[in-house]
Amino acid sequence: MTSFSLHFLANPARFVRWGSAILPWAWGVAALCFAAGLYWGLVVAPADYQQGDSVRILYIHVPSAIMAEGVYVLLALCGIASLVWRHLLADAIGRAAAPLGAGFAGLTLVSGSFWGYPTWGTYWVWDARLTSALVLFLLYLGYIVLSHSFDRPEKGSRFAAILAVIGTINLPIIKFSVEWWSTLHQPASIGFGGIDIDWRFLVPLVLMAVGFLSYFVAVSILRVKADLLRAKIRHLEVM
């Protein structure tokens, strides 16, 4: 028990200090990027010559997808840190990030679905890209359920960490699905070959992506702080 409380005081305290310092900046960047991105995306940017104004769903769909995948990478890294070093902070970050990642994954599916109907004539199809995106969402749900399924949070986090690491296999499937298989979903416009998207669409897209990321950082800091406090509370209640 002693080593637990010493360990608890070390890194988490530093994280809270750094997090509290970064927090207002993260909110500020998020607010600015959303304001600029939404204005540019909804008002300034042109409609697509093929898809009309439905292309504006892009500015929610793509940043959501980027975040859904990125946050999962974070979960996997935290999972490795948790399994190898038994790090309290890694568990806390994973627990904080997972519901947000699930939200981004869900938003990707929903926005894609609404975009799919006028574009392809269907809300859903079981192709490689959409199915692996659904798997990503389900992995998040599994992670969240596992991390809360046990009396001791450390145990739940252990299982969740294992799930996160194993589920990593899904990420390259999502990424390359549009190249490996013939799918309904269009191929990537931004990749190693270059950037294939007009700058008038790219600017609001980047603004929104940065906004999404900044927002995620801000809310995650709040959630980790709360998680660490709850660990302290559990510690005091046991005494």
Place this chain on the structure above:
Amino acid sequence: MEEIQQSFWAMGGYGPYVWPVYGIALVFFVASAFFAVWSLRRAQRRLQMLEQETRAP
């Protein structure tokens, strides 16, 4: 002016697809932020109470 506003909400006929997406996104962002703040404040209050109790039971 009226026409510009009308066409903005109409989104070239794609309104029923575009606006629900932005609406759902807005709900997600606002709800997540509020919940995070509420959850943190709740934990801070509880910790304060407990620390007072351990000092003066």
